[in-house]
Amino acid sequence: MNRVKKIIAILLLLASAAHAQFSRPWLIDTKNIRTDSLLWDLKELSSAPQFRWVDQAGPVRSLLYQSVDYEGKPTEVFAYYSNPDIIAGKPGGKQKFPGLVLIHGGGGKAFREWVEKWAREGYAAIAMDLSGNGPDGQKVAHPGPEQSNDNKFQKIEQGNLRDVWSYHAVASSILAHSLLLSFPEIDPIRTGVTGISWGGYLTCIVASLDNRFIAAAPVYGCAYYIESDVFKEPLNALSFNGRKLWIRHFDPASYLRYAKPFMYFINGNKDKHYNVGPYKKTCDLADNKQVCIIPDMPHSHKDGWAPVEIRTFFDGALNGNPRPFLSFSAVTVRDNQVVAVLKPVAGKQLASAEFYYTNDTTSDNEHRVWQHHPATYHPDIQSITYPVPKEGFKYAFIYLKDSDGVSGTTMFLQDGKVN
Structure with missing residues (x-):
């Protein structure tokens, strides 16, 4: 009986500690911020x-x-x-x-x-x-x-x-x-x-x-x-x-x-x-x-x-929706093709895919000239492809829209060239 009482007491103590931990102010964890010159307390x-x-x-x-x-x-x-x-x-x-x-x-x-x-x-x-x-x-x-x-x-x-x-x-x-x-x-x-x-x-x-x-x-x-x-x-x-x-x-x-x-x-x-x-x-x-x-x-x-x-x-x-966007598991440039592999997303259907690129390195960003063309969707292998332009590209990205009108894109790609 005493052993049971001790176990109950320990459980109550642990529950109390857990409650105290939960109810105390939520603190920023600083242990991963490794700088000796941080201004903010x-x-x-x-x-x-x-x-x-x-x-x-x-x-x-x-x-x-x-x-x-x-x-x-x-x-x-x-x-x-x-x-x-x-x-x-x-x-x-x-x-x-x-x-x-x-x-x-x-x-x-x-x-x-x-x-x-x-x-x-x-x-x-x-x-x-x-x-x-x-x-x-x-x-x-x-x-x-x-x-x-x-x-x-x-x-x-x-x-x-x-x-x-x-x-x-x-x-x-x-x-x-x-x-x-x-x-x-x-x-x-x-x-x-x-x-x-x-x-x-x-x-x-x-x-x-x-x-x-x-x-x-x-x-x-x-x-x-x-x-x-x-x-x-x-x-x-x-x-x-x-x-x-x-x-x-x-x-x-x-x-x-x-x-x-x-x-x-x-x-x-x-x-x-x-x-x-x-x-x-x-x-x-x-x-x-x-x-x-x-x-x-x-x-x-x-x-x-x-x-x-x-x-x-x-x-x-x-x-709680872990994958609300059409997005990519991999984006590569190989065999003179930009290849972007789509992540499968339940209930999401591709409506359009375009390849945007620029070789304008003299204009400021606001006035940079971009080209864009439809990209090719391969539903059997869930990928988007576009041939690397013969002049290559300085920056590029693939832009998607799903059937709900929500965008999904690659990151900016840089310095793509024809092999």
């Missing part, structure tokens, strides 16, 4: 920030939460929040929702309609303003840095790296995740992050540092800013030391090798700000990823959150 950012509701009426709520100091002073961040119950006007129940952190780009703000879009699609979502503004465009009482080129680049010359806009934007995005995880309606093992343009750049860093995310979808934004047609200019305007510091501390290339979430990179082939060369190199850095190249994709916030592929990705990564 990830343990501190793992804790939910203090916050207060500004408006709890209507389908989208608003709040202010505390963020890291700027120029020695505390700051606060304005954000919108909603979830499927709130958007439907229902009282909160016991259902747990997947959560998303939404990061705006240059000239952006906390987009109410972006939150509403995701809440209607079954997600709890938070979108914050990363320029120190409230809902009316006026400064909050304790703002962080404005999203200006000076704060993004020139500020680094003043010596305090933690006053650079990117430091604050990354910290505020991670804190938004910590706040989201503190809400009882959030399923803590089903959270993701997506951002557009500069928000895509931030998504690359945030997802690399915050391994509590399961999935991340950077739109447009990538690493290797010094190779961008646009961003190399403000970087080259810095001193040699300033440029070196910025690349070391604020370029996503310094962090993407640590990324644990499933990464979904989505961009166009002619984006003005994030060109093919550095984009391909960025995608190569992440181990667990999928790439979607949408031909001639426009660059804006609304164009950045519009693609159905982003919803399809998160539905797959966070809601």
Whole structure:
């Protein structure tokens, strides 16, 4: 009898320990982030920030939460929040929702309609303003840095790296995740992050540092800013030391090798700000990823959150559909053919396949000339082929659409030649 009591006591103790482990704040695991110069205190950012509701009426709520100091002073961040119950006007129940952190780009703000879009699609979502503004465009009482080129680049010359806009934007995005995880309606093992343009750049860093995310979808934004047609200019305007510091501390290339979430990179082939060369190199850095190249994709916030592929990705990564896309198990160039082998996906049918390529190495990325032609589908061996053009190609990709209108692509291919 005493032995039985001891076993029960041990089981109760283990259950208590397991419950304590589950109920403690979800912490970022830093053991795999091997750098001696990390600016962010990830343990501190793992804790939910203090916050207060500004408006709890209507389908989208608003709040202010505390963020890291700027120029020695505390700051606060304005954000919108909603979830499927709130958007439907229902009282909160016991259902747990997947959560998303939404990061705006240059000239952006906390987009109410972006939150509403995701809440209607079954997600709890938070979108914050990363320029120190409230809902009316006026400064909050304790703002962080404005999203200006000076704060993004020139500020680094003043010596305090933690006053650079990117430091604050990354910290505020991670804190938004910590706040989201503190809400009882959030399923803590089903959270993701997506951002557009500069928000895509931030998504690359945030997802690399915050391994509590399961999935991340950077739109447009990538690493290797010094190779961008646009961003190399403000970087080259810095001193040699300033440029070196910025690349070391604020370029996503310094962090993407640590990324644990499933990464979904989505961009166009002619984006003005994030060109093919550095984009391909960025995608190569992440181990667990999928790439979607949408031909001639426009660059804006609304164009950045519009693609159905982003919803399809998160539905797959966070809601249990393991293979929502037509995708490839292998892509090779052999015997003067580009050969792409399709992964079988139940219920997915190929509607079209095209081969895009360019040999234009003199134009900037926005004006680069691309050719595209139908590719050949071989249903018996589940593959797509296209003959390598006689002039070869500098960059290329295969672009698919399934019968539901959802895109699937290869990564960018580079330097294909006829043998």
